[in-house]
Amino acid sequence: MAHDASASHGHDVDYLNDGKTVWSWLSTIDHKRIGIMYLVTVLIFFGVAGLLAIGIRLEHWGPTRTIMGPDTYNKVFTLHGAIMVFMFIIPAIPSALGNFLLPLMLGAKDVAFPRLNLFSYYVFLFGATLAVVAILAGQGVDTGWTFYTPYSIKSQTGVILTVLGAFIMGMSSILTGLNFIATIHKLRAPGMTFHRMPLFVWATYATSIIQVLATPVIGITLLLLVAERVLKVGIFDPALGGDPVLFQHFFWFYSHPAVYIMILPGMGIISEIMPVFSRKPIFGYRAIAYSSLAIAAISFLVWGHHMFVSGQSDFSNIIFSFLTVLVAVPTAIKVFNWLSTMYKGSIKLDVPMLYALAFLFLFTIGGLTGIFLAALSIDVHLHDTYFIVAHFHYVMMGGTVMALFGGLHYWWPKFFGRMYPEKLGRFAWALVFFGFNLLFLPQFYIGGKGMPRRYYNYDPVYTLGHQVSTIGSLMVGFGLMLTLGYLFWAAKKGQKATQNPWGAKTLEWTDAASPPITHNFHGQPTVDNWPYEYKSERV
Amino acid sequence: MFWQSAYASTVGLPQSSTIAPTVDILYDFLVYLSVFFLILVTVVMVYFTVKYHRSKTGRETAYIVGSHTLETIWTVVPLVLMLFVFAWGLKGYREMRAPMKDPVEINIIGRQWLWNIEYTNGRKTLNELVLPKGKPVRLIMTSEDVLHSFFIPNFRIKQDVVPGRFTTLSFIATQPGVHIVFCAEYCGTAHSDMLAKAVVVEPEEFDEWTRTGKLPAHVNLNQIIGAVGAPTSVAAATGNGSSQPSQTPAERGKALAASKGCIACHSDNGTRMVGPSYKGIFGKKEEMADGTMVTVDENYIRKSLMDPNAQIVKGYTPSMPPFAGLLKDEEVNDLIAYIKSLK
Known part of the structure; x- marks a missing residue:
């Protein structure tokens, strides 16, 4: 074998040791390193937005002022939502785990367009930085993460740059989606038909389609908002002859499919973990794969269920309610x-x-409570109450974040070649799981009793619910900090992992080292079966 | 109390309007349905985890890749259930939105951070919505600034209040007493203090109040049903009584129609001039120049004031100047009241 320097790199050295300088990371086009950079970036945002959430919960310990004034409170919940949505949960699984795992699971050396991949990371970082700078340099943003007009037009806070930041992050999302679609179509290992792809890949595929098709709409909408603020063109502001409800249509036309950008990859992770830890083939492979696509398709047609009391026509409400109940089926x-x-x-x-x-x-609870909100007569009462807050946290945090942490523990040995501490992991899991229910179950109850969301002061009748919720939030916060702490400790100091500690059947475990070499595989892996072939065995 | 003893719902709120029990019964059904499925999923999960735990040795794992029968069952059963829930929710919603006969109409203008309320005889209140028990009521609402939402939890009704157009809420209150009204759409600094009180009284007490502004002695504005006590701002903002009307909105509208020059082109007696007469036009179905049919309602009149040439009645020429920016929301309401009064 010819031994020039560059060849020996990719073939023998694991990706973590292939260049030790900071520059070797910042200029890398290795999908694994880019994945890790995304991971670190989004986890930082997760930490910041998580602390803001704790701030919200502490403020609600009592019905009136506890630790901050109303304007601060409004900015805090806005930042919590905007950072969590645009800078954490949308990019978290696709960009971090997806980047690392997709080529490995497909038996490829990298994504289809490695340079574009690095570029998307920097576009994301630029958008996020712009938004953060806008928020820090201005007086914060107080519009809520939804930027509803005309409030977002009148607000004196740094809306324009924040919105531009979100727009730029959207660009990154589109590029990543395109890259993944091309990768899945073009770089599958010999023998890997679509129906032999791991379900995480299927989920990523469905997600990428939504990213590419839906994100341009939010981009255009946010630009229109900027145009209206800067150029005074009447689009959404009734004072200029615009229609504020139109903004909601545009906004949710993206942001509802975006909900599935957030949850589908999580479902993909669960589909990988269940068979490995049950030592059984996944049940209903095609049903799971196709239901991902079904969810992606229906997700484009249900945006109006965010607007049942917005003043949109009764007829639209009926159509959207009908389409919305259909989403429950592929989920079930x-x-x-x-x-x-x-x-x-x-x-x-x-x-x-x-x-x-x-x-x-948790996801079952999130899904079932979604049925309440799909039913027209009940949604009128529950809209904009804590019931909604609890519902989407059960889906987003109980669903996506639990899946993310499941995935992080599952693939940590692959990422870093080292195991996380099992006992500590179980302890932290218990804190997070029980704390989470303490945090959000009471919110269903007070929401049903009418407690509106985004309320700084509240009637003392809701105090107990809020206090239980706050205690839960501290448990979750502590559990997650502990988890992130030991994970990063383990990345350096954990017990060395074998190539396939779980006995999984997907290529990243069967054919790649832990951690993988820069070129992922020695030679080209081939595939002659599906990745869930767990034969009947004696235990 | 009868509304509590008749039926206690898991919502945990008094049922103070005719629609509340309809909403609650579906809510309860979904609570039980959810609890059933959650228990089902949890029990199966825990049972499998215990029974098939790796420590249970001396057996063989199964090789099962799926089952068409099961897939069909858990596609069809949720689908049927979901369609059932959709239909049930739709039924309640239609009941909620159905037009009511001869409602008491009340104009509400929201603005950061209070509710201006006006009755047809010109009585105005701040954050205090007095309602007749058992009578249909229609709230005609708009906003002066940003989005708000008028939400009465005890009535199970909510509607966003949108600047530049009217949205409405129709309902029948059934429980006398004071009910809290929340602003449910985020509107800035004092969003959570943008509260009002819905005061339900007997119909004769209501008539007395609209005439004299005097609430019956037994009404205690600080005793809110289902709440412990609202923040002080609402107490401060209400209970100041209401202003004695000098003119009704329709009278003010008549004066406005003269002073703004409307009567140059619109008659009040059915005579056709440059524009259609005001008389009898409200509630009529008109054919537009482009052939579409439009009912002349509050939103159509507002639109015709702000952007007159957008929807022209067939046979008329587009010649009216737009009044956008020249009329306040109150004045629009006054003109509508005047047009409504010309039956």
């Missing part, structure tokens, strides 16, 4: 398939599996 299909995967398996409750089970429980 997935839950039952995951459950059935456990049947007659050999189940091991390692931390990834614990997070997967937590996901099943």
Whole structure:
């Protein structure tokens, strides 16, 4: 074998040691390094937005002022939402885990366009930085993450630059989506048909389609908002002859599909963890794969369910309610398939599996409470109350974040070649799981009793619910800090991991080292079966 | 109390309007349905975890890749259930939105951070919505600045209040007493203090109040049903009584129609001039120049004032100047009241 320097790099050295300088990271086009850079970036945002959430909860310990004034409160919940949505949960699984895992799972050396991949990271970083600078340099932003007009037009805070930041992050999202679609179509290993792809890849595929098709709409909308503020063109502001409800249509035309950008990759992770820790083939592979696509398709047609009391016509409300109840079906299909995967398996409750089970429980609650909101007559009462807040946190945090942490524990040995501490992991999981329910279950109750969201002061009748919620938030906060702490400790100091500690069947475990070499594989892996071939075995 | 003893819902709020029980019964159904499915999922999950735990040795794992029967069952059952829930929710919603006969009409203008309320006889209040028990009521609402939302939890009704157009709420209150009204759409600094009180009284007490502004002695504005006590701002903002009307909105509208020059082109007696007569026009279905049919309602009149040439009645020429920026929301309401009065 010829031994020039560049060849030996990719073939023998693991990606973490292939260049030690900071510059070697910042200029890398290795999808694994880019994935890790995304991961660190989004986790920092997660930490910041999480602390803001704790701030909100502490403020609500009592019905009136506790630790901050109303304007500060308004900025804090706006930042919590905007950072969590645009800078954490949308990019978290696709950009961080997706980048790292997609080529490995497909048996490819990298994504289809590695340079574009690095470029998308910097576009994302630039957008995020712009938004953060806008917020710090201006007087914060107080519009809520939804930027509803005409409030966002009249608000004196730094809306324009923040919105531009969100727009630029959207560009990054589109580029990543395109890159992934091309990768999935073009770089699958020999023998890997679409129906032999891991379900995480299917989920990423569905997600990428939404990213590419829906994100331009929010981009245009946010630009129109900037145009209206700067050039005084009447689009959304009734004072200029515009229509504020139009903004809501545009906004949710993206932001509803975006909800599935957030949850579909999480579902992908669960589909990987369940069979590995049950030592059983995934139940209903095609049903799970196709329901991802079904969800992606329906997701474009239900935006109006955010607007049942907005003043949109009764007829539109009826159509949107009808389409919305249909989403429950592919979602239910997935839950039952995951459950059935456990049947007659050999189940091991390692931390990834614990997070997967937590996901099943919490996501079921999130899904079921979504039915309340899809039903027209009930949504009129529940709209803009804490019931909504609880519902989407059960889906986004109980769903996506649990899946993310399940995935992080599951693939940590692959990322860094080292195991996380199992006992500490279980302890932190328990804190997060029970704390989460303490945090959000009471919010369903006070929401049903009419407690409106984004309220600084509240009637003392809701005090107990708020206090339980605040205690829960501290448990979750502590549990997650502990988790992130030991994960990063383990990345350096954890026990060395073998190539395939879980006995999984997907290519990143069977054919790539832990951590993988820069070129991922020695030679080209080939595939002659699906990745869930767990034969019947004696235990 | 009868409304509590008749039926206690998991919502945990008094049912103080005719629609509330309709909403609550579906809510309860969904609570039970959710609890059932959550228990089902949890029990199966825990059972499998225990029974098939790796420590349970001496058995074989199964090789099962799926089941068409099961897939069909858990596609069809949720689908049927979902369609059922949709239909049930739709039924309640239609009931909620159905036009009511001869409602008491009340104009509400929201602005950061209070509610201006006006009755047809010109009585105005701030944050105090006095309502007749058992009578249909229609709130005609708009906003002067940003989005707001008028939300009465005890009535289970809510509607966004949008600048530049009217939105409406129709309902029948059933429980006398004071009910809290929240602003439910985020509107800035004092969003959570943008509260009002819905004061439900007997119909004769209501008539007395609209005439004299005197609430019956048994009404205690600080005793809010279902709430412990609202923040002080609402107490300060209400309870100041209401202003004695000098003119009704329709009278002010008549004066406005003269002073703004409307009567040059619009008659009040059915005579056709440059524009259609005001008489009898409200509630009529008109054919537009482009062939579409439009009912002349509050929103159509507002639109015709602000942007007159957008929707011209067939047979008329587009010649009216736009009044956008020249009329306040109150004045628009006054003109509408005047046109409504010319039956």
